Amino acid sequence: MSLTRLQPSYNPVKKLKSIPLPDKPCEIFAILARIFILFCLVSSISLILYTTFFPQTHSLHFPAPKRTAPEPKPEHEFGPTNISHILFGIGGSAATWNDRSRYSSLWWDAKKTRGFVWLDKIPGDKNNSFRISAPPYRLSSPEWTRFKFSSSRSAVRIARIISDSFKLNLPDVRWFVMGDDDTVYFTDNLVSVLAKYDHHQMWYIGGNSESVEQDVMHTYGMAFGGGGFAISYPLAEKLVKILDGCLDRYYYFYGSDERIWACISEIGVPLTREQGFHQRECIWSSGSTPVAPLVSLHHLDYVDSLFPYKNQMDSLKSLNRAYQLDPPRILQQTFCHDKNRKWSISIAWGFTVQLYPLLLPAKDLQTPLLTFKTWRSWSAGPFTFNTQPMKSNPCELPVVFMLEQAEEVGQSGSLTRYKRLEPWPGKKCNRTDYAEAMSLQRIVVSALKLDPEFWTKNHERRRQCCDLRGIKKSNMQIRIRKCRPWETTTTER
Template sequence: MSSHRETSDIFSLFVKATLLVSAVGSISLLFYSVFSNESQLISCLEYCDRVLLFDPRKFNKSNNISGDSYQETNISHILFGIGGNSKTWNQRRHYCELWWKPEITRGYVWLDEKPPETEPWPNTSPPYKVSEDTSRFKYSCRQCYRSSLRIARIVKESFELGLDNVRWFVMGDDDTVFFVENLVMVLAKYDHNQMYYIGGNSESVEQNVLHSYSMAYGGGGFAISYPLAKELVRVLDGCINRYSWFYGSDERIQACLSEIGIPLTKELGFHQVDIRGNPYGLLAAHPLAPLVSFHHLDYVKSIFPGMNQIDSLQKLNEPYRLDPGRTLQHSVCYDFNRNWSVSVSWGYTIQLYPSLVTAMQLAMALRTFQTWRTGNNEPFTLNTRPMSHDPCERPVVYFLDRAERVGRIQTLTTYKRHVDEGNASCGRSDYASVQAFLFVNVTSSILNPEIFKMAPRRQCCEIFNSDKEVVQVKIRGCNQFESVTPP
């Protein structure tokens, strides 16, 4: 009888303990649901500091393979190698100086010869080094530039500097614009102790057919991990001679990596910009990936109308500084009361249609540009849709006007309606009702960079009641079972 009573008492205590644990778990879950999103967002406000701010005196000199694997990749782990020319540097350095951060970014501009001593090297530019002589190498490409041999060897010469704490060698041209925080975000996804070759293709099919679909295009930039660079430098000079008829430095690099057996890992945020004309359609339908780089910006119209290209990039930097990962990210939503479709390219542009356009169509780039080599309307390596000549079939377009932080975890970006003096406007009443709105305000929370380590999903948005001149849009994470499906 006593044994039965003891068993009963133990069971009672077990039940009470279980209920207590359950209650504590429920309370914890409640607090988590209330505060976790905010704490994650606050932590991602510190992301730029984590990836950019470092103390060079604390470099881990065990160097590059396994000794520093515990530390999250940051900007101190990247060594940039920029292909430049001493005669044209002053005309092109402004692109580099948009992203180069003295005392923070590491790397060199590699020149063909020492720059004139009469012109002091700018403090705002990366430091320079002079490339080794390449006259001993074979070169049989007609109507090409022998400088491609020198530029192909930048990764080798950078490696042979023997600098400490290098995990990634990132190559680019003197007119490549990097978005450094996002570059770090992308490279941090990968194990730098493995052999990785990361970059992107050309946008024009004719370029990929002529050169390679398996190649990272050098102007868009590419990254090579330290272990792969160690293998590459061993065979690179031999590859340069074996592929003497190749056009570019990036082709030679890819050929060597093919011999090693390493394929290209494609990241959609590296942009070669192998297009002509207006890049608007390309940027307004950016893929679901962090914006990492631009190239060839001297060959396309300015990103923002009425501004030169450098001022346009500085304009884009305003929202980028507030929320790097969200820059150019695409969202789609509808106002079913007014039959409106809204396409958002955050920090850049809004397209507003007085009709219900499917999300699949809105995700396609408007064909405001042509192919790089022949200037044709197609083909491209991305889906495009024609830009109609009928103003009643075009969207009403808004461009970024200003960007600001709201509180600790939110931003407000304002977009102003663009008036294209060269094109007639649609006279239909439904278009007139849209054009009555001069501004679109977009609110959003700072995008947690961890989202890019998950399965990609475009964020959702919703349209709020608008006043007489302003359309109000909010971007947010999508709910379970939520889709943008017009009736």
């Protein structure tokens, strides 16, 4: 193949030279300016015609700016938290529910409370009278059987209660509260605790075990499930998404509560401790309680009765009657001193009054006597709070009065009566002043009811004060009142 050659007569340089060009640079600039002006004029006329005849179908669109504020929430998500915003998830089994349903029947109100006890199978018909007034039951979803476990297979099922509860997709749920079938809740106080927190945020709320060996064995960062714990809706939403894979990662843990804690740790939310969740009921048997609302009691099958002359159920019913009268005040401690008689008095409202025939400072009155043992090894401690040993000298022990009756006075007051117990066996004091204390048969305590939102609104936690109103016919009269701003509880005159 041959290449075509250019004709010799073709000369591009000569052709270029044949185009006439201006002789001066100024003339070149003027030509370019005229061309530019002409281009702008044509473009403007074209744009006017374009937008005039095609305004609807060819309009310009600009992207909307990104929203920095959150989407508005539905109206039901605003307003104070109440009992209807809580969904209870109670861990139980067909083997235990027949007997333990009696505990749930104490606090469950079918007209107000929402939730279910989750069982492994349908329970029998025994004790049906208790179950009628207890939470309805549901069967756990069968997927729990496919997860790995080391020592407690049922712990996997109970850990998945949060997932089963969330997937019910019930309306207006702000909080999921988990607990055992032998946990007794004080729901008004539970609402007061949760109402302090923004339910739109991620919260994990509960309490440790009061036994140090249990906290060391498991973790101090965990909410113990028997005392109950609360998870806000946003945290539950994230937890449910990772829960199944997480349960397999932590299959070697014993309890369901420890599994839940480990999974929440992966989300990065720490435990918020509230002192009212109690893993062990018996530790408060001496009448010393924290300045915090009572939220729950647990392990009721394994400890002595609250009232020594009653069985556990009757004891709880007595405590519940006082609680219904003034929920924020139940078990709250108040100190008085009779400086003429040199007496010290500690009141755990709705439960017990202890009278010491000697003057004791507040720091001693608030420290419980060691009348209880640890959960696992049944030893005398250590605990997560200070204790004082039972005195060997009977004259240093208190005269104990237990709740006998609680009644309403008008619409804003209460009257509680406490009857003296016989002294501990072999603990008799022959001192004259002690005999005078033992001559009392009852202590009658009057008080104004606390504001139902006392624990929600009151950020300054302080024990209330009391006045001795005298002794008549072996009955001592005491009035509980709000402390004056300058007032202290002291043994000094």
